[in-house]
Amino acid sequence: MAKDVVADLKRDYITRLLAKGMRSDGRQFDEMRPLKVETNYVGSAQGSALVHLGDTTVVVGVKLILGEPFPDTPNTGVLTTNAELIPMASETFESGPPDQTSIEVARVVDRGIREGHAVDLEKLCLEPGKRVWIMFVDVHVLDYDGNLFDAANIGANAAFKTAMVPNKAAGLGEDTPLPVKHQPISITVVKIDGKLLVDPTHDEERVADARLTVATLETGNLCAMQKGLEGAFTLDEVFKVVETSLRIGAEIRSRL
């Protein structure tokens, strides 16, 4: 609790800076923090990525295991996403079962990759109704300074790109690359005092009125969105965020 202390004070400072067009770390309103991605970071996973987005650091691991499909989708593999917000990463994270925040992060990241068809799940079906690959996407947060949605989404996309289906270990022939179909990239924006800021830091998240995450595809279509926090957006603001997400999403995609 002690470290929560200073952010309250920072609210005035942050809003005063915003009124003058400045962010406390010197970024433009529509600027992402420095991004560093390292793929194949964890050899024990079939695909993985270490992502540094400013001071936020996450590891995304992809593991594939043989199993049964869901009864209502007998012809597709299974995708399941989990996020661990471990206490190591921040004094604001507590140990124990996932809380609402971790669950929301997992579900929003999942929605982006699922609705965006990042992976061709039909190609992960071996025997309809009987045997499919179950793909686990595990997000492990190591250092938290805001915007887990985008850090995790970028990590998942990067991990998919270099992941291999472990056919060999299952006696099914040679390993093949994970069937990646699209790259849905999410961009998150917060609204503070009417100003829209891309890629919020932890301090900015804590003083924000509202938050909007938009995932877009290389085709220019949108595949997932999530509005968070208790404030509101005007329609114009929503469209502006969509436009920003498309633009910055394309930039990020070109770097992966």
Add this chain to the structure above:
Amino acid sequence: MGSNDSKEAAREIVVPGELLAISSKRAGPGTYSEGGKIYAAQLGIKSVRPDSISVVPLSGQYMPIRGDLVVGKIIGVGSSNWLVDINSPYPSPLHVNEVPWRVEFGETRKFMSVGDIVLLKIVGVDEIKRVSVSMQDHGLRKLTGGMVVELSPSKVPRVIGKNGSMIQTLKTMTGCRIYVGQNGRIWIDGELDNMVLAVKAIEMIEDEAHNLGLTEKITRFLEQNKVAGV
């Protein structure tokens, strides 16, 4: 315990368990003695004095010492006291007798509430580290406006500088009011652009606290970025 960047040549970084000296000198802060030998207890810079050997830590929690000036935040309000977070493992009660106002029983909330920032002095620390604070000295008060920067308490001596030279430079060249708490919290108030400058300068000091030539570097930085009218 402040560092002298004009004197020290090589700064020897020591790690816990490292033998510092076989000596009858006093084992100062950051060290411990065993069998006539003095060892480092913390990661830091070895400091040899005529009568003692100590280690200036490079990181660590703020441990309250009687007489320290601290910037605190009210985190609780009782009928006859407030609970203050002083950025230490030990939150501290501030009793109604230790403030400059006359506070009736149960009226505490009228004077200060949760979230208020205060400038206090540590008046006592007992054996089990219970801390008492006071607002009754000259200059102590509730702080309004401005903003608080947190940095590692071990870097505070650098922000103050030898004989207060660094803090003087910061105040003069940014025109801001600045209070440096020993507990690693610094309150700044002034023109917004000047505040941004002061925050940047303090961040620079924290990053390079153990480097030589820091005072000159900060002075140059402030010169180059000085806001007109200061």
Add this chain to the structure above:
Amino acid sequence: MGGAPTDLKLIDERGLRLDGRRPDEMRPLKIEAGVLNKADGSAFVEWGMNKVMAAVYGPRECHPRHLQNTERALVQCHYNMASFSVEDRKRPGPDRRSHEISKIISEALTHVVFTEYFPRTSIDVYIEVLQANAGTRCAGLTAASVALADAGVPMRDLVASVAAGKVANTIVLDLGKEEDNFGQADIPVGYVPRTDEVVLLQMDGDLTREEFEKGLHMAVGACKKVYEVQRDALKRRYSARAEGQGEGA
């Protein structure tokens, strides 16, 4: 641990192990201190194929309150393996093995930390295994010691840790995954070199007393080398910047 598949040669004709190491050879070890921003102290260990992160918060107010000790700090270690850290995905969250490892590492560290300086507080140590290949508790304890020092927690000394074991009737140092799975004994050791104290010790398998002695000596000898890597990581954390070069951590 059980017998190896008959075609698995844990020690070959030249006396070398699966990965080409001699019996008394350790896997490559790299340590970086101060790698996380939010934690008070941190360290990252790459040991063979192990990747382990340790972070320290504290001393800070003790939670849960009822565990508070009025005379000293509690050192509370939380050891955890990431789901993707092992071959067969692990369900998130601590299992019984994690609880046990957390306990013995807490106890090892408590021995060296000056807990009496911080009554009523907790020093929280988090160990996350990102990639596992046997010896993660040793890597974790090794990393945790460095993280504590990085956090400025006063300690008598660092604790170094490495495991010895028996594989194909040979006493070996620093078991790899197959050796751990198919070997005959495993001896994780946590050790303080200056005072020659053993602060963590477990053993499972089948050993004669002489074999155990040989193993313990081997582990202790290696701990001294691990200790040097730990010290070097801590010194490097600040010395690059003290010389005016390099950026922050």
